[in-house]
């Protein structure tokens with residue numbers, strides 16, 4: 001016990017004298033974790049890691065007084081940051097919007113997709129296949145992990161609350177029906193509403209694609225808890241919009257594969273950013289090891305003095 005106190009005092013004085021540096025490191029780690037969490041996809045993780053490596057190299061070369069190298073690296077970091085801001089404009093926009101609304105904790109909310117019976121996806125895919133073959137335009141918003149904030153819709157459309165079925169979806173999108181204009185909103189196994197008007201994206205995916213596709217991009221840019229299925233009236237092509245990006249053209253079997261994937265528990269994100277609890281435990285273990293390394297070894301009795 002008596003050997004413990006000097007270590008303890010030493011640790012406290014070391015922590016106090018380095019508190020600013022520790023807070024600094026902690027905040028940087030938190031920032032990196034937040035970025036990885038928001039980006040959240042394995043394919044983009046490498047880009048973020050690349051940028052972090054560049055930043056570290058720039059700082060090290062600056063410290064070592066390598067003027068030319070640090071100048072070049074600094075410019076590279078700025079260029080890469082601007083390029084990344086451009087690539088992730090949707091994520092940045094959502095981040096800034098949530099920050100502005102004071103919904104910071106929302107950024108860390110990551111639910112698991114609500115379980116969806118297989119036959120719901122089958123009914124949707126069968127309907128999409130036929131709509132595509134008949135070149136009937138269609139637009140469907142599918143809620144994924146948590147409740148979609150329908151206030152984002154420009155017009156709420158007409159409330160239906162009917163069970164999802166291939167026949168109902170096909171009927172709604174027949175050009176002669178009153179409800180065919182606009183989008184259908186699907187939550188779980190129910191069609192909540194039809195004739196919904198969605199916000200448009202400022203971007204255009206391609207000159208061949210009209211406002212239906214821009215509406216799908218627009219809503220998935222603003223909400224990350226929904227997907228959009230689009231059938232083009234002109235070409236019959238099938239697309240899936242997610243986080244403002246269009247995946248197209250798809251076959252109906254590819255669409256089914258993607259929907260099955262999206263509605264199964266997300267494993268990918270977990271591997272990119274470990275849960276805060278797990279991260280806390282890891283940091284705790286590493287901190288404890290460091291503490292032992294610095295303080296126990298420094299006060300460990302010298303074997304030569306034993307006698």
Ligand SMILES: Nc1ncnc2c1ncn2[C@@H]1O[C@H](COP(=O)(O)OP(=O)(O)OP(=O)(O)O)[C@@H](O)[C@H]1O
Nearest residue numbers: 181182183196197198209210211212213215232233
């Ligand atoms: N903001 C919107 N929200 C929901 N549905 C929309 C919106 N804008 C357009 N639509 C739907 O898309 C339909 C077709 O629009 P438009 O003629 O501009 O596109 P299009 O050229 O047929 O598009 P696409 O090739 O993308 O199907 C509209 O009749 C409407 O049903």
